[in-house]
Amino acid sequence: MTNTEYGHLPAVRLSAPDGAQATITLFGAHLVSWKGAQGHERLFVSAKSALDGSAAIRGGVPVVFPQFAERGPLIKHGFARVSNWRMTASGIEDGAAFALFELNQSDLAPELAAAWPHAFALALRVAVRDSELAMSLEVRNDGAQAFPFAAALHTYHLVDDIAAVRIIGVEPAALTFTGKHDQPYEGIAGTVFLESGAGKLKLEQKGFTDAVVWNPWAADAAAIPDMGDDEYRRFVCIEPARLGPATLDPCAVWRGEYRVTPA
Numbered sequence: 001m002t003n004t005e006y007g008h009l010p011a012v013r014l015s016a017p018d019g020a021q022a023t024i025t026l027f028g029a030h031l032v033s034w035k036g037a038q039g040h041e042r043l044f045v046s047a048k049s050a051l052d053g054s055a056a057i058r059g060g061v062p063v064v065f066p067q068f069a070e071r072g073p074l075i076k077h078g079f080a081r082v083s084n085w086r087m088t089a090s091g092i093e094d095g096a097a098f099a100l101f102e103l104n105q106s107d108l109a110p111e112l113a114a115a116w117p118h119a120f121a122l123a124l125r126v127a128v129r130d131s132e133l134a135m136s137l138e139v140r141n142d143g144a145q146a147f148p149f150a151a152a153l154h155t156y157h158l159v160d161d162i163a164a165v166r167i168i169g170v171e172p173a174a175l176t177f178t179g180k181h182d183q184p185y186e187g188i189a190g191t192v193f194l195e196s197g198a199g200k201l202k203l204e205q206k207g208f209t210d211a212v213v214w215n216p217w218a219a220d221a222a223a224i225p226d227m228g229d230d231e232y233r234r235f236v237c238i239e240p241a242r243l244g245p246a247t248l249d250p251c252a253v254w255r256g257e258y259r260v261t262p263a
C-alpha cells in the first residue's frame with residue numbers, strides 16, 4: 001500500500017503480487033481504478049468528475065449508504081460517498097492486495113450526522129489481483145434502536161461501446177441497450193454476466209439481494225454536469241444493492257459481498 005493523491009484527494013494505491021493495481025480515495029472509500037496485470041483499466045471515471053471533495057466522484061465504485069437514490073429524505077444515495085473514511089488495515093492475502101476502510105457516525109460532517117442520527121459503523125474491504133476484484137461492505141448497529149438502511153456498490157464498468165454490451169442474469173433474456181436504462185431488479189439470483197468489447201465478466205453478489213442497471217444515454221448524459229456528452233457510451237453501471245430498506249437491530253451486522261472475475 002502506498003499513499004498517493006487522486007486529483008486533489010488523498011488516496012491509497014494497492015499493488016498485488018501479480019502486478020494488478022487499485023486506487024481508492026479516502027473521500028467515499030471510493031475505488032476509482034482497478035488495473036489488471038497488463039495495466040489495462042477496468043473502471044470508468046468521467047473526465048469531468050469533481051476530484052476535490054466538492055461532489056461525489058462520477059465513476060469507479062461509489063458506496064451508496066444509507067439511502068438509495070432519492071428513496072428517502074437524505075442527500076441522493078446517502079452520505080457514505082461524500083464522507084471521509086479511515087483506512088484501518090492493508091496488506092497482501094491470498095495473492096491479492098487489500099485495504100479496509102471504516103466510517104462511523106463520529107466521522108460525519110455535523111449536518112450529515114444530524115440528518116441520520118444512528119450509531120452505525122461501516123467497514124468496506126477492497127481486494128484486487130489481476131483476475132479478481134472482491135469487495136465486502138459491513139454495516140453494524142452500535143446503537144440501542146433498530147435503524148433502516150439501503151446499500152449499494154454503484155459500479156461503473158468501463159466498456160468500449162454501450163451498443164455492444166449484453167447483460168445476462170437480470171432479465172429473462174440478455175439485456176442490451178438502445179436508449180436510457182434505469183432499472184432496479186429486486187431479488188436476483190446473485191450471478192450476472194457482463195459481455196462487452198472489453199471481454200466477459202462474471203459478477204457475483206451475496207447479501208446484496210438486488211441489482212440496479214443504469215445508463216443515462218445521450219440526453220440525460222448531456223444534462224449531468226459532471227459527465228461528458230459522449231461518455232455514456234463508455235460505461236454501464238451494474239450495482240449490487242440491498243434496496244430494502246432493510247432493518248438492522250441493535251448489535252446486529254449486515255454483510256454484502258461482491259466479486260468480479262473474468263468469465
Ligand SMILES: O=P(O)(O)OC[C@H]1O[C@H](O)[C@H](O)[C@@H](O)[C@@H]1O
Nearest residue numbers: 069076077182183212213214237
Ligand atoms: O447522479 P448520481 O446521484 O450519481 O446517480 C446516478 C444514478 O444512480 C442510480 O443508478 C439510479 O438508479 C439512477 O437513477 C441515478 O441517476
